[in-house]
Amino acid sequence: MSRTIVFGGHGRIALLLTPLLVARGDEVTSVIRNPDHASDVEAAGATALVADVENMNVDAIAEIVSGHDAVVWSAGAGGGSPERTYAVDRDAAQRSMDAAVRAGVQRYVMVSWLGSKADHGVPEDDSFFAYADAKWAADEHLRGTGLDSTILGPGALTLDDPTSKIQIDPDGRGSVSRADVAAVIAASLIEPCTIGQTIRFGNGEDGSAVPIADALAC
Template sequence: MANVTIIGGHGKVALLAEPKLVQAGHTVNAVIRNADQSSDIESKGANAVVLDIQNASTTEIEKMLQETETDVLVWSAGAGGGDTSRTYAIDQDAAIRTIEAAEHTGVKRYVMVSYLGSGNGHTVGEDNGFYAYETAKAVADAYLRDSDLDFTILGPGMLTEDAAAGIEVNLKPENAETPRELVADVMVAVIADDSTIGKAIPFSAGSNEVSAAVAAAPAKRDFK
């Protein structure tokens, strides 16, 4: 079992993933910006780690990874749209700093929560708030692929609050509905399966069993 550190530990996906990872036998560290959220993290069985990832330097992230004895680093953070400068600061720049910090500290395993279609160009104009997100995620994902890390990139479709029932892998429609709980299940599955290293896995709700589906996913490094 591993020490799993989740960046964006109070996000909706992370809060669903944390108890699942604990149940799987992992030690889970949830990185949060606001210390007031610590009780929510601890109620999931995880350890709260307070660090403002948007403003943390690479050195500060390295220190956190060392102190938590991280084996697997998961990026599940996001600016949430709206503010373009914050989107670039978090979804691109901060994500890249965590990749660099992992490389510098010997944390080889890295799981990136991205989105279905990342890197396939823009679907909206520059005046749309989603444009910055598409750009930032494409840059961060490319940086991860070019790193020396053992990465897996997750590509869920449009997120919903539905319960997870099964998975469909290797889809193309960017708006394929995907329960957040399914993203959490996929996160747990790929951490447990080294055959997913080097894969970008696009998925949405479906009828297939998660672990078998991600293991059988094509060995593609992007969503193109």
């Protein structure tokens, strides 16, 4: 049994992830900001923890991370102002990494995006720039922490049914169902070969995808 804390616990991916972890005997703590969402995450099988990580310091986050075996960061500002995007997707994410170090929780899985690179190519006057810039900064911070980290870079998210297959380093938008992203997170948590890796993926086309376990194996 593993104890995993999921930030952004009421997000669509997190709500799909939780039952997968619970089904294999894991305990899940879902961090949510809105107490009205507690019943949803609890219905998925998690223990709800109401906390506003956007306004918590490293010590406070370390306190709620402590006692878990792994951290999954699936939180985000969800668009809106660049200021809040940086506050959540970069700053709060980085504090959660530092908190994991402080709490001695070595395993950390970041849900990033396919294009998270230094040369992501998003112009500064594009409304998407703040997200691209914030995610890259968060990913780079994670790489420097010494945590047993995995950075997952899914392509454009869809509501399609799961295929249980992915293609690594897809061309173009790399569309992928949220259900398959959840399955990749779950598999990554127990696949040692993913530690220290940045894994960019989509669902693939024309038979190019392979089963998730095979795609993540050494």
